[in-house]
Amino acid sequence: MTAVTGIALLIFLALSVPIAIALGLSGLVGINSVDIPFVVLPQRMVVGLSHFTLIALPFFIFAGTLMDQGGISSRLIRMVRAYVGHITGGVAIVTVIAAMIFSSLSGSGSATTAALGSILIPAMIARGYSRPFSASVQAVSGELGIIIPPSITFILFGVATDTSIGDLFLAGVIPGLLIGGSLIVTSYFLAKNKGYVGVEKSSWSERIAATREAMWALFMPVIVLGGIYSGVFTATEASVIAVGYAFIAGTFIYREITWPKFKKAIKETLISSGMIMFIIGTASVFSWVLTRAQVPQNLAMAFANFSASPYVFLLIINLFLFVVGMFFDAAPAVVVLAGILTPIAEKFGIDPVHFGVIFAVNMAFGMVTPPVGVNLFVACKIANISMEQMVRDLMPFWVVLVIDLLLITYLPQVSLWLPSLVK
Amino acid sequence: MIGRRSLSRTVGKKRKSKRVQMKTENITAEVTRTDRSMIDRYLRLLRGINVGTEWFGGVLLVVMSLITLASVLSRYVANVSFAWIEEGAVFIMVWVVVFGASLAIEARHMIAVEALASRFFGVPLKILKTLVGLISMAFISVLIWAGWNMTEIAEMQFSPTLPWLSMFWVYVAIPVGGGLMLLNFLGNTLKIWTQEQADKQSEVLE
Numbered sequence: 001m002t003a004v005t006g007i008a009l010l011i012f013l014a015l016s017v018p019i020a021i022a023l024g025l026s027g028l029v030g031i032n033s034v035d036i037p038f039v040v041l042p043q044r045m046v047v048g049l050s051h052f053t054l055i056a057l058p059f060f061i062f063a064g065t066l067m068d069q070g071g072i073s074s075r076l077i078r079m080v081r082a083y084v085g086h087i088t089g090g091v092a093i094v095t096v097i098a099a100m101i102f103s104s105l106s107g108s109g110s111a112t113t114a115a116l117g118s119i120l121i122p123a124m125i126a127r128g129y130s131r132p133f134s135a136s137v138q139a140v141s142g143e144l145g146i147i148i149p150p151s152i153t154f155i156l157f158g159v160a161t162d163t164s165i166g167d168l169f170l171a172g173v174i175p176g177l178l179i180g181g182s183l184i185v186t187s188y189f190l191a192k193n194k195g196y197v198g199v200e201k202s203s204w205s206e207r208i209a210a211t212r213e214a215m216w217a218l219f220m221p222v223i224v225l226g227g228i229y230s231g232v233f234t235a236t237e238a239s240v241i242a243v244g245y246a247f248i249a250g251t252f253i254y255r256e257i258t259w260p261k262f263k264k265a266i267k268e269t270l271i272s273s274g275m276i277m278f279i280i281g282t283a284s285v286f287s288w289v290l291t292r293a294q295v296p297q298n299l300a301m302a303f304a305n306f307s308a309s310p311y312v313f314l315l316i317i318n319l320f321l322f323v324v325g326m327f328f329d330a331a332p333a334v335v336v337l338a339g340i341l342t343p344i345a346e347k348f349g350i351d352p353v354h355f356g357v358i359f360a361v362n363m364a365f366g367m368v369t370p371p372v373g374v375n376l377f378v379a380c381k382i383a384n385i386s387m388e389q390m391v392r393d394l395m396p397f398w399v400v401l402v403i404d405l406l407l408i409t410y411l412p413q414v415s416l417w418l419p420s421l422v423k
Numbered sequence: 424m425i426g427r428r429s430l431s432r433t434v435g436k437k438r439k440s441k442r443v444q445m446k447t448e449n450i451t452a453e454v455t456r457t458d459r460s461m462i463d464r465y466l467r468l469l470r471g472i473n474v475g476t477e478w479f480g481g482v483l484l485v486v487m488s489l490i491t492l493a494s495v496l497s498r499y500v501a502n503v504s505f506a507w508i509e510e511g512a513v514f515i516m517v518w519v520v521v522f523g524a525s526l527a528i529e530a531r532h533m534i535a536v537e538a539l540a541s542r543f544f545g546v547p548l549k550i551l552k553t554l555v556g557l558i559s560m561a562f563i564s565v566l567i568w569a570g571w572n573m574t575e576i577a578e579m580q581f582s583p584t585l586p587w588l589s590m591f592w593v594y595v596a597i598p599v600g601g602g603l604m605l606l607n608f609l610g611n612t613l614k615i616w617t618q619e620q621a622d623k624q625s626e627v628l629e
Contacts, residue, residue, distance in 0.1 A: 012558070016540040016551070018533035020524070021559045028565060042570035042597040049517055050593075052509045055491065058519060062488065233495065240491040266481040267526070274480075274523015275532050281520065329534050371538045 002293045005030035009286070019332055020275075024282035030289035041285055048284025048335075049277060051159050052236060057107070058273035059239035060150045063220075063246040064106035065265040065272075070250025070257050072217040073115045076101055079214040082202040089191020090198025091127050092137045093184050095120045099141035100180040103148035104221035105246075107155070109330075109367050110374045111272070113142030117382045125383070129196050132393040135383035137187055139375040139390075140397045141180075143364035146330060148176035150224060150239065152276065153330045153363055157356040158235075160338040165235035166228040168356045170422065171415040173225070175357055175408045179401070186400045216249040229422060276331045283335035296340040303344050310348040314409050317341065318362060325366020329374065333363060350412075357415040361405050368394065368401070462613050469610045473529050476603060480522030487515040507584040514582070514593045521600020528607040549615050556612030563605045570597030 008029040012022035024041065031040060080097045087093055095116065102112050117138040124134035146153040149169035158165035202210070223245060224238045233241065250257035257265070290296070307313060324333050338359060345355040367375040370387050376394075380387050408414050494508040527533055535555075543551055574597075577590035 013536045014539055015555060015558070016535045016537055017555050017558050018535045020533060021562050022535075024566070025558070025562045028562070037572075038565060038569040039573045039576065041566060042573040042594060045597065046517060046573075046594055049520060050513050052513055055487070055512055055516055058484070058516065059488065059491070062484065233499075237495045240488060240495055243488050244492050263477075263481070266484055267477055269484060270477065270480045270519065270523035271527045271530050271532050272523075274520055274525070275527035275534070277516075277520040278524035278527070279534075327536055372536055374534070 002030075002290065002295055004033050005286070005289055005293075013327070019329060020279040020282050023279065023286040023332060023336075027282065027285040027289045030286075030293070034292075040288070044285040044288045045281035048288075049281050053159050053165060054155065054277070054280070056150070056155050056165065056236045056239035057152055057277065058269060059236075059243050060107040060152065060155070061111075061273050062265070062269040063239065063242035064108070064111060065268045066243065066246035066250050066257065066262075067105050067217060067220070068111075068115050069261040069265045070246065070254050072105070072214070072250075072254075073098075073102065074119060075210075075214040075254075076217055077116065077119055079207075079210040081199060082207040082210040085199040086201035087188070087198050089188050089196045091120065091124045091129065092133075092187040092191055092196070093198075095124070095137050096141045096180055096183045096187060099138075099144050100148060100176065101218070101221075103144040103146075103176065104150075104225070105217065106145055107150045107152040108272070109142045109145035109364060110378050112145035113138055113375045113378045114382075117142070117379055121379065121382045127196065127199070129191075130194070130393070131383045131385045132390045133190070133194070133196075135376075135379040135385060135390055136393040136397060137183075138382070139368050139373070139379035140183055140394070140401065142375045142379070143367050144176055144180055146360055146364050146367075147172050147179060147357075149173065149228075150235070150242070151360065153334055153360045154356060155235070156280065156331060156334040157338050157359060160335055161342040161352055161356070163342075163352045163356055167353045167419040167422075169225065169228055169235055170419040171353045171357050172360065173418055174414050175361060175404075178407065178414065179361075179404045182400050182404055183397065186396055190396060216253050220245055220249075231422065279329070279332050280335050283332045287336045287339060290336070290340065296343065299340060300344045300347065304347070310350060311410070313345070313348045314350070314358070317345070318358070318405065318409060321359060321362035322365060322369075325363045326369050327372055328366070330360075330363035330367070334359065351416060353419060354412045354415045358405075358409050361408055365401055365405060368397070462617050466610055466613065469529075469606055472603065472606065473526060476522050476526055480519055480526065483515050483519050483522070487512050487519060490515075510582060510584045514588075517593055518596045518600070521596045522603070525600060525603035525607050528604055528611065531611065552615050553612055556608055556615070559608045560605055560612070563601050563608060567598045567601035567605065570594065570601055574598065 005026050008026035009022055012025055013019070017025070028038070028041060031038065077094065077098050080094045080101070081090070084090060084093050084097060098116055098120065099112055102116055106112050106115070117135075121134045121138050124137070125131055145151070149172050151169070151172060154168040154172060155165055157163065158168050220242060224242055227233045227238050227241070228235055247257070251262075303313060303316075307316075321333075321337075324337065338356075341359075342352050342355055346352060367373050370376060370391065373387075376387055376390060380390060490508050491512045494505055494512075498504045540548065540551060574591050574594045577594040580590040582588045582590060582593075
């Protein structure tokens with residue numbers, strides 16, 4: 001049952017069948033091979049989707065698209081540029097910092113890349129930064145979207161493993177700052193080496209004006225994270241409050257959300273959440289088939305026999321997740337694998353919240369690794385180059401990301417310190 | 424400019440394949456002129472259906488947001504919580520998902536591993552895409568059929584917090600949404616042969 005299911009999945013994926021369909025079909029192949037009635041297919045899909053916590057996913061997407069339609073991307077960029085734009089490699093540093101802030105409004109990496117990249121990649125190219133460098137900076141900064149809360153990946157991980165999404169969100173903050181900080185430093189030295197300069201320095205009055213413009217957007221992460229941190233509300237409640245806030249800020253304060261823009265935000269939300277959640281539906285069928293075939297237990301036994309050291313386990317898991325992330329999108333990978341791997345990790349004494357962060361960082365890494373890095377794809381399209389052309393400029397960023405990943409993996413405090421303060 | 428040579432090489436390759444593609448497009452266009460009106464009529468009808476889906480889905484999304492927001496606020500302001508609101512919102516979400524998924528198919532936002540497809544151009548690519556379309560339609564057909572069978576089972580089940588609501592109304596989202604997805608997969612497959620496809624890879628949006 002497991003073998004046919006796995007082989008079927010690989011064949012369908014290789015043929016470029018959409019991931020949602022490939023997961024559902026190979027699940028069906030598995031169901032068929034043991035004569036279970038096909039009604040489990042719609043049944044598992046509906047059961048997999050009917051979690052109240054999952055509702056945070058469309059809501060955070062909705063809040064993000066409303067913020068974007070409300071003209072927040074350009075205001076954020078203007079504000080960050082006013083402060084750091086004049087430094088060597090200024091526009092690249094602006095890209096990383098803007099991505100860090102935007103990630104705290106949006107739950108997805110490629111949405112972050114797309115929203116900011118359409119403005120910043122042309123801006124970098126206009127300042128004489130090479131196209132591959134500009135696309136690389138934008139793509140690697142976009143991955144912060146799924147590490148800095150709110151994050152779709154954390155929501156899915158929390159639902160799949162019954163881990164507190166609020167804890168996962170808090171655990172993502174410091175790793176997100178760590179990765180963001182290391183990307184800023186890397187961009188600075190690369191830019192210095194290549195002779196990329198910044199923009200004209202802004203005066204303090206310009207800075208204050210730009211900050212005031214962006215203030216309402218900066219307030220949103222304060223509400224969401226502050227609310228979760230202080231225990232005022234859960235992550236799910238925060239998601240719908242974020243929708244209300246984004247709507248009010250965009251419509252009544254910035255006065256940019258008009259009826260056509262509102263309709264556009266709704267359509268984008270429907271498409272993005274429909275696409276991801278349809279994958280979640282069929283991925284639940286697929287993981288149900290694996291669970292029925294006792295794959296988790298067998299895998300746990302194999303791991304236990306192989307090595308008793310949590311360090312070795314974490315190394316193997318990182319390699320495995322890295323390869324998975326290379327070919328898979330974060331959503332199906334989390335739905336299928338998180339439930340299987342987390343209990344094994346717990347047997348090795350690894351905190352599930354820490355494991356969730358390791359999982360998300362690996363998935364983020366996969367977004368900037370060929371052949372199927374979504375962020376690379378989005379950034380290449382904006383910069384109008386091919387993925388192969390980016391590889392050389394991506395290399396230094398990869399090295400830095402590997403170091404970050406190892407730090408996050410082997411120093412649990414990086415992830416667990418902030419959530420431990422709440423308890 | 425860095426990488427200019429390799430840039431122009433790939434661009435040249437793409438341009439050539441595009442020319443070939445356009446040539447075949449012209450031939451197919453002439454041969455199938457008579458069938459085109461039927462297909463065009465279907466695609467226009469499909470767009471109309473999708474506009475309806477956008478409206479239905481959009482209204483449901485707004486309702487889902489409003490009732491969840493109301494439930495959160497009522498808990499803080501009046502300290503009352505309604506379990507049925509949470510469950511109702513989840514049921515609406517199932518409908519939002521199937522509507523959204525069929526719109527995502529129309530917008531070609533279904534993510535796929537494109538490593539193989541990106542090596543094909545022209546007619547072979549069209550054949551591969553058609554094959555993928557047929558596989559997708561086969562899966563959705565099974566989903567519709569099984570989903571309909573499931574609604575017959577679910578008719579006897581009732582929601583725990585909304586006792587008057589038969590689970591039929593939740594599960595029927597699968598065959599209805601499946602039907603919309605099937606129409607859109609068919610539409611996309613027809614478009615492969617009748618419309619000029621400028622970009623070879625499907626859009627990615629997470």
